[in-house]
Amino acid sequence: MSVPSSESHRGRVGLFVTCLADLFRPSVAWASVKLLERAGFRVEVPDRQTCCGQPAYNSGDLRTARRVARGILDAFEPFEYVVAPSGSCAGMLRLHLGRLFASEPDEAARAERLAGRTHELTSFLVDVAGWTDISATFPQRVTYHDSCSSLREMAVRDQPRALLARVDGLELVELPDRDACCGFGGTFCVKYPDISTKMVSDKTASIAGTGAETVLAGDLGCLLNIAGRLAREGRPIACLHVAEVLAGAENTDPVVPV
Amino acid sequence: MFDGREIAQFPEASVRALGDENLQAALRLLGEGFQARRTDAVERFSEFEDARDAAVDAKTRTLRQLHLHLENFEARCQEQGGVVHWAETPADARQIVLELLTSRGVRVLSKGKTMVAEEIGLNGFLEEHDIEVVETDLGEYIIQLAEEVPSHIIAPAIHKTMPQVVELFRQHHDQHKAEPFPRHTPADLVAEARAVLRRRFLEADAGLTGANFLVAETGSSVIVTNEGNGDLTQTLPRLHIVLATIEKVVPTLADGAAILRVLARSATGQDMSAYTTISTGPRRSTDVDGPSEYHVVLLDNGRSSLLGTPAEEVLRCIRCGACMNHCPVYGAVGGHAYGWVYPGPIGAALTPALLGVEAARHLPNASSLCGRCEEVCPMRIPLPKIFRYWRAKEHEARLNTVRARLALALWGWLAAHPRLYRLGTGAAMWILSQLAGRSRRYRNLVLANGWTRSRDFPAPAGRTFLNSWNRRS
Numbered sequence: 001m002s003v004p005s006s007e008s009h010r011g012r013v014g015l016f017v018t019c020l021a022d023l024f025r026p027s028v029a030w031a032s033v034k035l036l037e038r039a040g041f042r043v044e045v046p047d048r049q050t051c052c053g054q055p056a057y058n059s060g061d062l063r064t065a066r067r068v069a070r071g072i073l074d075a076f077e078p079f080e081y082v083v084a085p086s087g088s089c090a091g092m093l094r095l096h097l098g099r100l101f102a103s104e105p106d107e108a109a110r111a112e113r114l115a116g117r118t119h120e121l122t123s124f125l126v127d128v129a130g131w132t133d134i135s136a137t138f139p140q141r142v143t144y145h146d147s148c149s150s151l152r153e154m155a156v157r158d159q160p161r162a163l164l165a166r167v168d169g170l171e172l173v174e175l176p177d178r179d180a181c182c183g184f185g186g187t188f189c190v191k192y193p194d195i196s197t198k199m200v201s202d203k204t205a206s207i208a209g210t211g212a213e214t215v216l217a218g219d220l221g222c223l224l225n226i227a228g229r230l231a232r233e234g235r236p237i238a239c240l241h242v243a244e245v246l247a248g249a250e251n252t253d254p255v256v257p258v
Numbered sequence: 259m260f261d262g263r264e265i266a267q268f269p270e271a272s273v274r275a276l277g278d279e280n281l282q283a284a285l286r287l288l289g290e291g292f293q294a295r296r297t298d299a300v301e302r303f304s305e306f307e308d309a310r311d312a313a314v315d316a317k318t319r320t321l322r323q324l325h326l327h328l329e330n331f332e333a334r335c336q337e338q339g340g341v342v343h344w345a346e347t348p349a350d351a352r353q354i355v356l357e358l359l360t361s362r363g364v365r366v367l368s369k370g371k372t373m374v375a376e377e378i379g380l381n382g383f384l385e386e387h388d389i390e391v392v393e394t395d396l397g398e399y400i401i402q403l404a405e406e407v408p409s410h411i412i413a414p415a416i417h418k419t420m421p422q423v424v425e426l427f428r429q430h431h432d433q434h435k436a437e438p439f440p441r442h443t444p445a446d447l448v449a450e451a452r453a454v455l456r457r458r459f460l461e462a463d464a465g466l467t468g469a470n471f472l473v474a475e476t477g478s479s480v481i482v483t484n485e486g487n488g489d490l491t492q493t494l495p496r497l498h499i500v501l502a503t504i505e506k507v508v509p510t511l512a513d514g515a516a517i518l519r520v521l522a523r524s525a526t527g528q529d530m531s532a533y534t535t536i537s538t539g540p541r542r543s544t545d546v547d548g549p550s551e552y553h554v555v556l557l558d559n560g561r562s563s564l565l566g567t568p569a570e571e572v573l574r575c576i577r578c579g580a581c582m583n584h585c586p587v588y589g590a591v592g593g594h595a596y597g598w599v600y601p602g603p604i605g606a607a608l609t610p611a612l613l614g615v616e617a618a619r620h621l622p623n624a625s626s627l628c629g630r631c632e633e634v635c636p637m638r639i640p641l642p643k644i645f646r647y648w649r650a651k652e653h654e655a656r657l658n659t660v661r662a663r664l665a666l667a668l669w670g671w672l673a674a675h676p677r678l679y680r681l682g683t684g685a686a687m688w689i690l691s692q693l694a695g696r697s698r699r700y701r702n703l704v705l706a707n708g709w710t711r712s713r714d715f716p717a718p719a720g721r722t723f724l725n726s727w728n729r730r731s
Contacts, residue, residue, distance in 0.1 A: 017723055017724065021723060022683075022722050022723045022724050023683055023687050023718055023722055024687075024716065024718040024719065025718075025719060026719050026721070026722065026723035026726060027719070029723040029727075030723070045724065045727050047676065047724065047728060048676045049676070049724075050672075050673040050674075050676055050679045051673045053673070055666065055669060056666050056669075056670055057646070058627060058646060058649070059649060059653065059658070059662065059666055060646065060648075060649030060650035060651070060652055060653035060654070060658070061650075061653050061663075061666045061667075061670070062650050062653075064666055064667060064669075064670030065670075067670055067671075067673075067674045068670055068673045068674055070674075071673070071674055071676065099643075148626070148627070148628035148629055148630070149629075152628075152629040152630075152632075152633055153629070177289075179630065180586055180628075180630075181586045181626050181628035181630070183586070183626060184626065185625070185626025185627055185628065186626075186627070188623075188624075188625065188626045188627070189626075189708070189709060190706065190708030190709055191623060191624075191708070192269065192272065192587075192623075192624050193708035193709065193711060193712065194269075194272060194273050194276055194712075195272055195276070195587055195590050195591060195624065196626070197711075197712040197713070198276055198590040199586050199587075199590060199626070200712075200713070201712075202586075224715075224716050225713065227714075227716055228699075228709065228713030228714045228715060228716060229712065229713045229714075231699055231713075231714040231716075232701075232712060232713050232714050253698070255716050256698060256699050256714055256716045257697070257698050257699075
């Protein structure tokens with residue numbers, strides 16, 4: 001792990017893969033690696049990472065959440081930057097780990113240090129790296145779904161759009177209710193499935209209303225939810241993570257085949 | 259009346275609400291109505307964020323020394339000839355109100371809009387004691403006719419459609435006994451309600467209102483309304499009773515003004531409500547009108563126990579309703595599904611403190627934690643953080659299901675052992691990927707039927723990223 005920082009790199013990034021990208025959609029993580037390397041960073045993927053702990057944290061099981069969080073603090077200690085292709089997981093690392101360790105000053109201090117170094121992928125590229133040198137082609141009409149965590153916890157709104165504006169052939173049509181939740185909400189979607197279904201159905205209807213061929217988002221939780229509902233409704237609209245499009249993965253299979 | 263037991267039926271009630279076409283039609287108006295009007299009001303007012311900070315500051319200062327401000331309020335109110343009554347529980351408050359009314363021979367009570375009266379179940383209690391209660395707020399009046407409870411804290415009849423209101427008036431207003439409704443525009447309905455209510459105002463022996471806030475430095479109560487019904491309720495009868503909770507006090511009139519600057523903008527998108535009325539004590543010899551007695555009943559009902567806890571910020575709430583107007587869950591199921599007085603995000607944050615975590619357990623869980631409520635809350639109450647606090651209390655007290663606890667414990671153990679996690683998840687994803695076949699989705703998954711009843715479950719890629727990455731490097 002002891003790689004001397006060389007002139008040719010702008011810094012070491014520890015990629016927080018996120019459990020959903022790791023398990024369901026590795027292409028999102030590969031795309032993130034590609035983008036970060038193109039932006040001039042050395043990307044490492046610490047092997048000890050698993051999940052950010054949100055399922056436990058948001059279910060009130062703080063003991064379990066702390067147990068998982070300690071692993072993250074250890075795994076990402078050595079990095080200048082920690083980047084996640086998810087506003088939700090990045091938000092957990094930046095805003096919530098400190099709260100979890102409120103009664104353990106040493107761990108809280110480590111959590112604070114991690115918080116200051118953690119970024120959502122598109123906001124890292126635009127705001128921290130100042131890099132928008134996208135070379136990708138995606139000749140489609142698309143719409144973009146803002147995840148609630150990206151929007152409200154990580155102030156991510158303009159960054160993915162600035163990057164998408166550099167993609168050849170891509171036409172972005174905004175959703176009318178772009179600040180409305182898609183109904184995923186982690187365990188919420190299975191605890192209160194009927195309410196969640198109503199929320200995602202409103203979202204898929206407004207997606208269809210844009211005439212987009214593909215929906216993009218920066219969070220896989222929302223994407224799995226939206227893709228699953230679009231598929232069930234038989235709407236021929238594809239779902240991709242924004243990183244996949246930005247990395248030039250125009251032939252990537254959508255989350256569910258259309 | 260709300261008794262708290264209905265909260266346990268939240269899942270079933272929400273399913274019924276989702277299938278109720280009238281309700282869904284009424285709820286669709288939230289977006290173009292409340293949300294759009296608030297957005298406009300905020301955009302028109304360039305100092306909105308500063309005004310929010312000032313209002314938050316006023317309440318935060320108040321809560322830090324709540325007991326002192328309450329004592330000041332009591333002293334100033336008494337100097338003005340008013341009487342302050344302290345009620346620890348809803349039963350105490352009901353009893354105080356009842357004694358005030360019966361000892362003065364009151365038969366008819368006119369009532370301005372107050373959620374605290376719903377909280378203590380006042381109407382039903384007074385009716386059991388042969389006191390007639392007349393709701394004078396139009397929305398409250400409509401649901402009183404319908405024998406229902408409010409479904410929204412500032413728009414209690416928002417779940418009712420126009421045709422339903424027409425039908426209620428036809429049934430209850432004498433003039434329609436002989437002939438059917440001639441026309442029914444909203445303006446006609448309002449005019450008719452006004453005419454009916456005007457008679458009732460004159461009959462009332464006492465008037466009861468809530469308070470948007472209480473001012474310690476002057477001993478005053480302040481209400482805002484758009485219909486003027488509150489003014490008639492508190493000035494016409496000889497007895498005026500103010501029913502309010504302890505966190506409604508603010509130190510000064512200036513603090514109250516800070517709240518007024520954000521209240522109507524957040525609630526209805528108005529710069530100010532049509533009426534803002536300050537009441538200080540009973541009628542003086544030089545006053546042209548006013549009650550001869552002025553009483554303030556101050557209820558705690560568990561609120562003081564929140565002070566010093568992570569949930570104490572709910573006490574900043576000024577009951578504007580912006581959180582529910584913008585909540586996707588409220589927007590989907592409406593207020594009645596929540597099963598208690600305060601629906602939506604503020605209810606989910608407050609109710610566990612008033613009824614206990616066990617009775618209210620569904621409410622803080624029924625949220626996707628999207629954070630829109632916190633974003634629009636003029637008092638910057640961190641609602642999602644408070645939901646998480648109650649969820650932690652629920653988990654601590656072992657009130658969640660055994661299945662959920664086991665799943666979390668197992669998952670947490672695995673996630674804390676990366677090597678085993680890789681093996682286990684790697685195998686599980688491989689199997690899920692293989693079984694999905696060419697369609698790359700599941701239409702039915704036994705352990706995730708909450709998902710697959712309405713959504714396909716996307717198949718995983720097969721090999722996990724970390725397993726591939728580790729092989730590469």
